[in-house]
Amino acid sequence: MELIQNLGLGFATAFSVANLAYCLIGVFLGTAIGVLPGLGPVATIAMLLPVTFGLSPETALIMLAGIFYGAQYGGSTTAILVNLPGESSSVVTAIDGYQMARQGHAGKALATAAIGSFIAGTVATVVIALIAPALAEVALAFGPREYFSLMVLGLVASVVLASGSLLHAVGMIVLGLLLGLIGTDVNSGVMRYTFGRDEMADGISFVVVAMGMFGIGEILSNLESEASRSILARKVEGLMPTRADLRRIMAPVARGTGIGSLLGILPGGGAMLASFAAYALEKKVSRTPERFGHGAIEGVAGPESANNAAAQTSFIPMLTLGIPSNPTMALMIGAMIMQGIQPGPGVISDQPALFWGLIVSMWIGNVMLLVLNLPLIGLWVRMIGIPYHFLYPCIIFFCVIGVFSINNATFDIWLMALFGVAGYILRKLDCEPAPLLLGFVLGPMLEEHLRRAMLISKGDPTGFLTSPISATLLALAVALLISILLPAIRSKREEAFQEED
Amino acid sequence: MNKFITAAAGFAVAFGALAGPVMAQDYPAKPVTLIVPFPPGGASDTIGRVTTQAMQEGFGQSIVVENKPGANGAIGAASVARSAPDGYTLIAASIGTFGINPALRSDLEYDPRKDLDMLTIAVRTPNALVTRPGLGVKTVEELVAKLKAEPDTLTFASSGTGSSDHLTAELFWQTSQTSGIHVPYKGGGPAQTDLMGGHADVSFQNLGNIANYVREGKMEMLAITADQRSPDFPDVPTMKELGFDGLEVYSWQAFAAPKGTPPEIRAKLAEGLTAALKSPAVTEQFGKMGFAVVANDPTEADAFVAAEIDRWSKVVKDGDIKPEQ
The missing domain is CATH 3.40.190.10 (Periplasmic binding protein-like II)
Incomplete structure (x- = not known):
C-alpha cells in the first residue's frame, strides 16, 4: 500500500507541466547527442549543470536523467546504421544490428532496439521502486576481490563475441588488454607506454579507439567496395517487426532486462558489462548460435534491453547511498549538492517527492522516447539510402568533432586516424574489433582490482576463493571456459578426422 | 618608396609606443579564455565556471571556459604557461596541478613559480x-x-x-x-x-x-586537518590540537595567469575574482560543496603556492614516492 502511495506522489510530481516539459527536453537532447557519435551524456550534462541552478531540484534531476537514458536510445541508432558505437554499451549492438542494416532490415533492428529498451526501462523502473533501498547494500559487498572475479568472468565471456575464428578473437582481446595498459599506473604513478607524452598520461580514450576501429576502419574498407554496398542499401524493407519477430524477441528482452537490472547496480562499467553479458547469454541459449554476428535479431534485442535496464538501475546506488556508479551519476550527485540536497540514505525519506518523482519521470521519459523514436525510424533508415560518397565525409566529420570534444586535443584526432588504419588492416586479416574493445575496457579494471586486492590481502591470493561472491563468479568463469573450449576441441578433432578420411 | 618607408616606420613607432600602456588601459578588449585542465563537472571546473560567471558583470567582457584535461592538469597548465601574458588566457586548477605535480615530477613542462603569476587562492577544504x-x-x-x-x-x-x-x-x-x-x-x-x-x-x-x-x-x-574545529562537527578535534604540528592540510583551488602579465591587468583580474568569490551567493554555493572561500591577494597566493611546493617536495623525498621514469 505504501508503494502505491509513494508512486502516487511520484506521479503527482512528474506530471506537473514544468516537469513534463523538462523531461521532454532532456530525452530529446539525449537522443540527439546519442545519435551524434562521440558527443556523450557526460559532457552534455556538465555543460547544462549551471543552467539547472535556477530550476527546482526535481525538475533539474528529471531533465538531467532524461539526457542520460535518452542518450542510450540514440546511441544504438548510430551503432546499427553506421556501425559506430559512441558509447561502450552499444559496442555489441553494432555487431548484429549493423549486419541487419546491411541486409536491409535496418528498420526492424531500430524498432527492436526501441521496443526492447522501452520494456526494459519500464521493468527497471518498477525494480527501482520496489527494492532500491535493500538492493543498494549489494553494491557495498563488492570489494576489489569480487570485482576482479567479475572482470575475469567478463573476459572469458567476451570470447563468445567472436563470430569467426576463436584464435583471432583471443588475439584481439589480448591486443585490447595491452592497449588498456597505456597510461599512468594507478599503484606507482609511473607512466607506461606513453612515449613521454602527457597526452597519453591518462591512457587512450575509449571513444578514440572505438571511432578509429569501427568508424574510420569501416569507412576505409567500405570505400573499397562501394558498388556492392549501394546495392545492399537499395533494398531496405520491413520497417516494423512482424508478429513473428516480436515473439522471437520477447525472451531475449526479458533475459536482457534481468541481467541489466542486476549489473546496473554495480559501480563501474555496469551498462557495458550488462549489454555484452546479455549478448553472451543469447548466443549460449540460442539453438542457432552461428547466426550471431550475421544479423541475429536476438543479438540486438538482448543487449539493448540490458543496457537500458542497467542505465536505469545505476540510479539505485546513487539515490540510496550517494555512490556514483559511472561518471554521469557523479555529475548528478554534483547537481544534487548544488541544489542543497546531500546525497545518501536520507534522500528517500527527506525528499520523497524528488525520489519518487524522478522514478516516475523515468518511465514517462521512456514512453516519450518510444513515441519520439518509432516515427523517426523511417527517416533514419533513409539515411542508409544516401550514396556512400556523400555519407562518409559526414561520418568522418562527426567522428572528428566527437573525438576532439572529449579533451579539446588535436592529438586525439591523429590517434583516431592511426586506429582507423589499424582497424582496416585487422579487418583485412579477419580480426573483429569488438573483442578488442572489450579487452581494452576490461583490462585496466582487471589489473586495478587484482593489484588492489593483493595489496589489501598483503599478497595472499586465497581471498579470491574464500569470498563467496568471488568464488561463485570464478566458478562460473571456469564452467564457461570449459563449455567454450570443449566444442572447439571437439570440432577441431572432427575436422582432423574428416581430413584423414 | 621613401614615403612608404617613412609611413611604415612612423606606424611602427606609433604602434610600438602605444602597445604597452594601451593594452593595460583597454583591457579587457575581447573575451578572456579560462583554461580548466580537468574534465567538465569536477571541482576545478565548477569553481572556475561559477566564479567567472559572477565576475563577468562588472568585467565588461565574457569569460569562456575551455576544458583541457589530462595528466592531473599538467597539459592545460603547460599550455597556459606558454601563452602570451596579456590577461586573455587564465587557468583555474587544483593543489594537484599547482602544488603537487612540481613536487612529484621532474619532467614537468611548467613550473608554477617560474611560469605562472598566481591571481588568488579561491577556496579550500x-x-x-x-x-x-x-x-x-x-x-x-x-x-x-x-x-x-x-x-x-x-x-x-x-x-x-x-x-x-x-x-x-x-x-x-x-x-x-x-x-x-x-x-x-x-x-x-x-x-x-x-x-x-x-x-x-x-x-x-x-x-x-x-x-x-x-x-x-x-x-x-x-x-x-584544519586550523580550527569545523562548526558542523564541534566534537571532532583538529590534528594540531592533538600535537601533530605540520599536519594542517587543505585541498585548494586557485586562479593564475601566465608569468609576466602586466601588473595593472593582474590586479584587475585579482580584484574581480576575489570580489566574485566573496559575494554571498558564490560563498554560499561553494559552502554547500564543502569549500571555504579564501580569496587572498596575488602576493599572498604566490607565497602560498611556493610554500606548498616546498612542503610536498619534502614529503615526496622523505617518503621516497617519486615515480621512477
Whole structure:
C-alpha cells in the first residue's frame, strides 16, 4: 500500500507541466547527442549543470536523467546504421544490428532496439521502486576481490563475441588488454607506454579507439567496395517487426532486462558489462548460435534491453547511498549538492517527492522516447539510402568533432586516424574489433582490482576463493571456459578426422 | 618608396609606443579564455565556471571556459604557461596541478613559480581522517598505537598516487613515525565506497565529500586537518590540537595567469575574482560543496603556492614516492 502511495506522489510530481516539459527536453537532447557519435551524456550534462541552478531540484534531476537514458536510445541508432558505437554499451549492438542494416532490415533492428529498451526501462523502473533501498547494500559487498572475479568472468565471456575464428578473437582481446595498459599506473604513478607524452598520461580514450576501429576502419574498407554496398542499401524493407519477430524477441528482452537490472547496480562499467553479458547469454541459449554476428535479431534485442535496464538501475546506488556508479551519476550527485540536497540514505525519506518523482519521470521519459523514436525510424533508415560518397565525409566529420570534444586535443584526432588504419588492416586479416574493445575496457579494471586486492590481502591470493561472491563468479568463469573450449576441441578433432578420411 | 618607408616606420613607432600602456588601459578588449585542465563537472571546473560567471558583470567582457584535461592538469597548465601574458588566457586548477605535480615530477613542462603569476587562492577544504565502521579505533591516539603495535597492516585508501590525500597519509606516517599500506584508487569516490564497504581501513578524504557518510555512521571521523574545529562537527578535534604540528592540510583551488602579465591587468583580474568569490551567493554555493572561500591577494597566493611546493617536495623525498621514469 505504501508503494502505491509513494508512486502516487511520484506521479503527482512528474506530471506537473514544468516537469513534463523538462523531461521532454532532456530525452530529446539525449537522443540527439546519442545519435551524434562521440558527443556523450557526460559532457552534455556538465555543460547544462549551471543552467539547472535556477530550476527546482526535481525538475533539474528529471531533465538531467532524461539526457542520460535518452542518450542510450540514440546511441544504438548510430551503432546499427553506421556501425559506430559512441558509447561502450552499444559496442555489441553494432555487431548484429549493423549486419541487419546491411541486409536491409535496418528498420526492424531500430524498432527492436526501441521496443526492447522501452520494456526494459519500464521493468527497471518498477525494480527501482520496489527494492532500491535493500538492493543498494549489494553494491557495498563488492570489494576489489569480487570485482576482479567479475572482470575475469567478463573476459572469458567476451570470447563468445567472436563470430569467426576463436584464435583471432583471443588475439584481439589480448591486443585490447595491452592497449588498456597505456597510461599512468594507478599503484606507482609511473607512466607506461606513453612515449613521454602527457597526452597519453591518462591512457587512450575509449571513444578514440572505438571511432578509429569501427568508424574510420569501416569507412576505409567500405570505400573499397562501394558498388556492392549501394546495392545492399537499395533494398531496405520491413520497417516494423512482424508478429513473428516480436515473439522471437520477447525472451531475449526479458533475459536482457534481468541481467541489466542486476549489473546496473554495480559501480563501474555496469551498462557495458550488462549489454555484452546479455549478448553472451543469447548466443549460449540460442539453438542457432552461428547466426550471431550475421544479423541475429536476438543479438540486438538482448543487449539493448540490458543496457537500458542497467542505465536505469545505476540510479539505485546513487539515490540510496550517494555512490556514483559511472561518471554521469557523479555529475548528478554534483547537481544534487548544488541544489542543497546531500546525497545518501536520507534522500528517500527527506525528499520523497524528488525520489519518487524522478522514478516516475523515468518511465514517462521512456514512453516519450518510444513515441519520439518509432516515427523517426523511417527517416533514419533513409539515411542508409544516401550514396556512400556523400555519407562518409559526414561520418568522418562527426567522428572528428566527437573525438576532439572529449579533451579539446588535436592529438586525439591523429590517434583516431592511426586506429582507423589499424582497424582496416585487422579487418583485412579477419580480426573483429569488438573483442578488442572489450579487452581494452576490461583490462585496466582487471589489473586495478587484482593489484588492489593483493595489496589489501598483503599478497595472499586465497581471498579470491574464500569470498563467496568471488568464488561463485570464478566458478562460473571456469564452467564457461570449459563449455567454450570443449566444442572447439571437439570440432577441431572432427575436422582432423574428416581430413584423414 | 621613401614615403612608404617613412609611413611604415612612423606606424611602427606609433604602434610600438602605444602597445604597452594601451593594452593595460583597454583591457579587457575581447573575451578572456579560462583554461580548466580537468574534465567538465569536477571541482576545478565548477569553481572556475561559477566564479567567472559572477565576475563577468562588472568585467565588461565574457569569460569562456575551455576544458583541457589530462595528466592531473599538467597539459592545460603547460599550455597556459606558454601563452602570451596579456590577461586573455587564465587557468583555474587544483593543489594537484599547482602544488603537487612540481613536487612529484621532474619532467614537468611548467613550473608554477617560474611560469605562472598566481591571481588568488579561491577556496579550500580540510581533509578528514576517517576509518571504516567497526575498525575499533576511536581516537587518533588509538590509531597511532595500533599502527605501532602492528606496523604495515592497516590499509590507507587514497584517491590516487600523488593525490593530496595520499600525501597527507604519507605526512601522517612521517610525523607519527608509523606506517601503513597505501591503496590508491582512481578518484575519491571509489576509495570512499571501499571504506564504507569495509574493504579498506583508513583514509584522509576532503571533509565536504564525506561529511554526510560520517553523519549516517557509514564512516568514523577521528580528526580533521584544519586550523580550527569545523562548526558542523564541534566534537571532532583538529590534528594540531592533538600535537601533530605540520599536519594542517587543505585541498585548494586557485586562479593564475601566465608569468609576466602586466601588473595593472593582474590586479584587475585579482580584484574581480576575489570580489566574485566573496559575494554571498558564490560563498554560499561553494559552502554547500564543502569549500571555504579564501580569496587572498596575488602576493599572498604566490607565497602560498611556493610554500606548498616546498612542503610536498619534502614529503615526496622523505617518503621516497617519486615515480621512477
